[in-house]
Amino acid sequence: MDYVTQIIDPPPSQPQLLLDGLRALRKPKLDGAPELPKARLVRSAVELPATGIAAYGRACGFRHEQGVPLAYPQVLAFPLHLMLLTRPSFPYPASGMVHLANRIRQHQRLHAGQALRLEVYCERWVAHPKGQALSIATRAYGADTLLWESDSLYLRRDVKNPVGEPWADVLPLQEEGLLRTQRWVLPADLGRRFAKVSGDFNPIHTSLIGAKLFGFRRAIAHGMWTLGRALAAEQPPGGLDQAQAHCDFKLPIFLPGQVALWRRPVSGPRREFEVRNFAGDKPHMRGLFIWNERLK
Template sequence: MPSLGPLYRAAALRRGVAADPALPAREVALGGVTVDRGHLAAYNRVCGFRLRDELPATYPHVVAFPLAMTLMTAPDFPFPLLGLIHVANRIEVLRPLLLLSSSLSFAVRAEALRPHDRGTQLDVVTTAAVDGEVVWRDTSTYLRRTASGGSSGGSSSGGSAAAPAPAPNAVWRVPRRVGPDYAAVSGDRNPIHTSRLLAKVFGFPRTIAHGMWTKARCLAALEGRLPGTYTVDVAFKLPVLLPATVGFSAVTHGDGWDFGVHDERSGRPHLSGAVR
């Protein structure tokens, strides 16, 4: 995998947006990737998964993170990485991901550049294949907000009043260390997750949890009740300011689930998701 140090330096130095933004018509790919058991165990511990032979659906996302960084910090990528907001993520598990299966081949591309009422959106799509067969697909949607792009914050549920938060199935106390702990296992060392001082520079009163940690924690809560193949969609709403007390709710929907995470005190949503 590419070294993340030079990629973070490239991200920090990048300024400006391409005059006529266009996504690169290429993939960043790497084959022969095997799972490091120690890293997997550390990831499972941080996110709440049990240790078992099947990989969590969110785990390949962190394995392929350096490839996504390579694509998104390259000169032909139209936007600075530090100006992008991760607003949604879809993972398709097309076949159970077994620890002892053949090595994985990853490919990352950007697609679907499109206007949004707060700026511009795009998708970064990552696939994992075993013996030439795609077994896992991840689509991360990013927003590049423009000066005229409306209110501040991350993903939005729109202008209408939010529905009351459902009664939680569980209440989670999320310690401040979740930020640096997840940064260590994911490679995503954005300072808004690890430094209170730098989080304030970016407009947050405290460090915030990674959105993909929140998604993984939800799937860990549903572990053992998920089908062998499925799609899990989430929309990232308000950031989880660390430390936090949040409510997790989940209800069955056919053979899947609707789930969410909300602030335990105010009921304001942090994440909404569905498994189908």
């Protein structure tokens, strides 16, 4: 697909992103199949800020010696995701798009102060059993070398006759040998606190009233916080060279609340895990984390 590159420097302010989100609450009803937006949004030099990394680390439980968290570049790219989803050319309202999954790969070690070229674009439609899904690609380059990449899957529910290849990239997890290893107590203001470091001020995470407007009985935790917290629990000290993380988001985590990390026994640089309720019968997120192995 031929994309039209747009350089986004400087990035829009948070108030502008919120205003664009309000304007995108309503979209004309589609007549026919949706068209994939052709914009490739680019920020040419985005610093990995030490202060931002530290704030994200505190929010998710990372230690300084763990280096740049694997999912942190997603924070820098999030405004570009919002810009794509709130553009007039995007066929659905941004509100109500559900974050279903994330696939992250890091090819080289990242460092605080390093400058990245970020590119974000709508990669493909995916036919999901619950509606129309969309994969948004994020690529981070240093000196024309791909250093880090992610693919984020978003879902628009209740779309009939979705287009694209059927969604089949679901993480397996064997129940045998799965152990509860940690309990996390989540405060009521977790969504607001994580919004300040991630830039995701979606009201379903930050406001009881906002959450109820979208059908939730209480505010819910950010999926990317859940991923970050799990990676912080699993990642060894010393930083990451090559690494990958896959996660599928399941049931929402209501705030305040408590959840637990369940995982298979440790076996080298590979972790299979699931964040569940404390009893272990309701899954919130399933994940796979592999580090410092050559990626295929």
